[in-house]
Amino acid sequence: MSYQYDLFVIGAGSGGVRASRVAASKGYKVAVAESSALGGTCVNIGCVPKKLFVYGSEFSHVAQDAKGYGWSFPEPSFDWKTLRDNKTKEIERLNGIYGNLLASPGVEVIDGHGKLVDAHTVEVAGKTYTAERILIAVGATPFVPDIPGKEHVVVSDNMFYLEELPSKALVVGGGYIAVEFACILKGLGVDVTLAYRGDQLLRGFDSDVRAFASQEYIRLGVDVRLNTDVSSISEDDGIKRVTFKDGYDEDFGLVLYATGRVPNTASIGLADVGVDTSGKGAIKVNRNYQSSVPSIYAIGDVTDNIQLTPVAIKEAMALLDYWFEGRDVQLDYDNIPTAVFSQPQIGTVGLSEDDADSKGMDIRVYQTDFKAMKNTLSGNEGRSFMKLIVNNENDKVIGAHIVGDYAGEIIQGLGIAIKAGATKAHFDSTVGVHPTSAEEFVTFSANALKQRNR
Numbered sequence: 127m128s129y130q131y132d133l134f135v136i137g138a139g140s141g142g143v144r145a146s147r148v149a150a151s152k153g154y155k156v157a158v159a160e161s162s163a164l165g166g167t168c169v170n171i172g173c174v175p176k177k178l179f180v181y182g183s184e185f186s187h188v189a190q191d192a193k194g195y196g197w198s199f200p201e202p203s204f205d206w207k208t209l210r211d212n213k214t215k216e217i218e219r220l221n222g223i224y225g226n227l228l229a230s231p232g233v234e235v236i237d238g239h240g241k242l243v244d245a246h247t248v249e250v251a252g253k254t255y256t257a258e259r260i261l262i263a264v265g266a267t268p269f270v271p272d273i274p275g276k277e278h279v280v281v282s283d284n285m286f287y288l289e290e291l292p293s294k295a296l297v298v299g300g301g302y303i304a305v306e307f308a309c310i311l312k313g314l315g316v317d318v319t320l321a322y323r324g325d326q327l328l329r330g331f332d333s334d335v336r337a338f339a340s341q342e343y344i345r346l347g348v349d350v351r352l353n354t355d356v357s358s359i360s361e362d363d364g365i366k367r368v369t370f371k372d373g374y375d376e377d378f379g380l381v382l383y384a385t386g387r388v389p390n391t392a393s394i395g396l397a398d399v400g401v402d403t404s405g406k407g408a409i410k411v412n413r414n415y416q417s418s419v420p421s422i423y424a425i426g427d428v429t430d431n432i433q434l435t436p437v438a439i440k441e442a443m444a445l446l447d448y449w450f451e452g453r454d455v456q457l458d459y460d461n462i463p464t465a466v467f468s469q470p471q472i473g474t475v476g477l478s479e480d481d482a483d484s485k486g487m488d489i490r491v492y493q494t495d496f497k498a499m500k501n502t503l504s505g506n507e508g509r510s511f512m513k514l515i516v517n518n519e520n521d522k523v524i525g526a527h528i529v530g531d532y533a534g535e536i537i538q539g540l541g542i543a544i545k546a547g548a549t550k551a552h553f554d555s556t557v558g559v560h561p562t563s564a565e566e567f568v569t570f571s572a573n574a575l576k577q578r579n580r
């Protein structure tokens with residue numbers, strides 16, 4: 127049987143772009159269908175514009191912090207449309223780069239929504255295309271719970287194109303997107319309430335990190351309300367009236383729901399072709415990213431594993447090795463470093479203290495919190511936190527956690543050390559970089575041992 131393409135990819139996001147362009151550069155005839163902009167969530171409505179907004183937001187502290195260093199500025203002011211539109215120009219520049227990345231190895235880009243017709247056929251805008259293999263990399267989309275008035279809320283996708291910034295906003299959720307946007311909005315001058323239904327933000331992170339970060343968000347001026355959930359929302363003349371489950375009402379200019387993301391599989395014909403999915407619509411794959419239909423593969427957020435860009439990219443590379451070198455995929459999902467770009471940032475890699483305890487491991491924990499040097503002259507009260515978890519059985523460092531400036535940058539290097547199996551003795555024998563916050567990780571002494579009741 128001959129097909130038009132060796133590989134047809136649905137979705138030109140983090141995973142789909144990498145798989146398409148590398149497969150084409152290795153000699154496959156490849157097409158990719160994209161229903162929106164090249165680059166996917168990360169480039170257009172995720173990591174990249176989000177980080178640009180974080181930078182924009184952080185400038186709000188500069189004038190205040192610089193005073194103690196001798197600087198004075200006229201009263202600062204902020205123009206939302208300048209930030210929003212400069213961000214959009216930068217994203218459009220990146221879209222062009224992605225177009226070139228795909229064009230140069232000869233990937234054919236097809237505009238439109240891809241839908242499976244059978245195990246080897248995809249339909250896009252009324253035309254059908256056949257391929258020996260189909261890769262589904264359609265990502266995920268925001269999930270909003272079914273509450274009365276859900277039509278009055280926005281999701282992260284909308285935050286990048288708001289016409290105006292509200293003066294007062296409610297952010298609902300307690301994960302990455304909720305805390306990142308609560309801090310972005312606060313820095314941009316919005317009065318922010320962050321409502322989370324659970325008893326602490328950032329489920330899944332180390333408990334001390336969660337408590338410390340939450341305190342720092344409060345210090346920043348975010349009104350963090352735990353054990354709080356919304357029962358309904360109504361709108362009058364643009365003002366959103368939110369009724370909370372305890373019966374209390376409050377008005378906001380904007381309500382952002384950041385309550386998780388679900389795989390983008392509602393309308394791609396999976397059931398018709400026999401591709402198995404989980405309850406949430408995630409495509410079930412084996413270790414080589416092959417679905418229940420052998421010619422159809424899936425990577426990235428659509429499999430609802432770990433929703434991070436570098437994970438989608440690594441999965442694409444692992445799948446290419448499987449196809450081209452015949453090597454079974456051995457991707458190691460342990461010790462994936464990650465950062466939350468809140469203010470302050472969080473960086474984390476390896477096990478939390480809670481994870482290690484629940485595995486019954488014999489551990490010791492070093493931790494410290496301190497005022498970073500930059501905050502001394504500025505008078506900024508913000509503090510940093512660092513924590514190292516060590517396995518007593520073999521002295522290996524099995525977890526590192528930071529809340530503070532540059533956490534995302536610092537954790538990348540610690541990720542390498544932990545991946546390489548570094549012990550506490552290796553950390554101790556490493557010469558610190560002085561004066562930095564990161565040097566705390568190589569100078570933890572017995573004085574920093576956490577008293578644990580175990």
Ligand SMILES: Cc1cc2nc3c(=O)[nH]c(=O)nc-3n(C[C@H](O)[C@H](O)[C@H](O)COP(=O)(O)OP(=O)(O)OC[C@H]3O[C@@H](n4cnc5c(N)ncnc54)[C@H](O)[C@@H]3O)c2cc1C
Nearest residue numbers: 137139140141161166167172240264265426427433434435
């Ligand atoms: C606000 C936000 C901030 C984030 N920040 C970070 C961060 O800082 N760091 C990080 O690592 N991760 C971050 N993420 C997560 C990251 O964006 C995703 O994990 C990553 O983009 C997943 O890549 P993917 O290839 O699976 O899917 P995506 O990048 O989502 O790409 C899927 C593509 O498929 C297209 N598509 C969907 N359906 C179809 C169809 N039927 N036909 C054709 N095309 C289709 C979509 O338009 C999209 O372009 C963030 C996510 C969000 C929402």
Ligand SMILES: NC(=O)c1ccc[n+]([C@@H]2O[C@H](COP(=O)([O-])OP(=O)(O)OC[C@H]3O[C@@H](n4cnc5c(N)ncnc54)[C@H](O)[C@@H]3O)[C@@H](O)[C@H]2O)c1
Nearest residue numbers: 271299300301302303304384385386387433434465466467
């Ligand atoms: N810096 C980064 O790397 C980064 C940034 C943003 C997003 N992401 C990725 O995108 C994913 C999605 O982000 P997210 O913040 O939407 O999801 P998340 O899973 O991190 O957080 C979702 C939050 O919504 C809450 N929630 C879920 N259902 C709810 C309901 N019915 N009512 C009230 N609250 C509810 C959850 O308890 C949780 O706190 C993340 O898990 C992450 O993998 C990464």
